[in-house]
Amino acid sequence: MAATVLIVDDEVAIRRLLHNTLAQAGYRVVEARDGRDALALAAAEHPDAVLLDLGLPDRDGLGLVPLLRGKDGRVVLVVSARDATEEKVAALDLGAEDYVTKPFDTDELLARLRVALRHRGGMGQTPQTVRAGALTIDLDRRLVTRGGEELHLTRKEYDVLAVLARHVGRVVTHDRIIAAAWGGDEDPRIEYLRIVVRNLRQKLEAPQPVGSVIANELGVGYRLRAE
Structure with a gap:
């Protein structure tokens, strides 16, 4: 229907x-x-x-x-x-x-x-594997690969990417990302988030970036581009 x-x-x-x-x-x-x-x-x-x-x-x-x-x-x-x-x-x-x-x-x-x-x-279901372009994000195993090759991310880089992956294709506000990735245990300044996203982009898009897999919604948040 x-x-x-x-x-x-x-x-x-x-x-x-x-x-x-x-x-x-x-x-x-x-x-x-x-x-x-x-x-x-x-x-x-x-x-x-x-x-x-x-x-x-x-x-x-x-x-x-x-x-x-x-x-x-x-x-x-x-x-x-x-x-x-x-x-x-x-x-x-x-x-x-x-x-x-x-x-x-x-x-x-x-x-x-x-x-x-x-x-x-899919509400109520936790996605186990998310694909965005050449990336595969296995949320259950905390494993990120590009074209079958494993990418090595820091804990914070993975935490930010995981938030975006759980909402793939949709914008997630800065505050929501910070709350989920930092959990209130550290000083959640937006500058930290921007640094993490910048580093993430460098790792996710290398060696031949053809457009950011993480889109910036100016002043609002970020979006992981859907497959």
């Missing part, structure tokens, strides 16, 4: 673009133009995912993120013209799976939606 996606946006042109894009990709689509309609349709249609604009006429979309996500962890992707770092971090901290800034590339949006839905389908 096709997944159902709820579009929440007050702009008719954006809703039409998203509707056509999603329908052509095989999704069932429902639309809401404001927060009130969104909550009503979420209760009635039980969508698998929500594409949520923040600038709604009746309320701020940020407050809708936890309501639309609900107790079952429904996928919520923010699709908004707001590009302030604070807005992105707030949306992610409130439970959004991802944040896409308008104007957006429809192929990228569909890719991020697929990643989010795959993650939701």
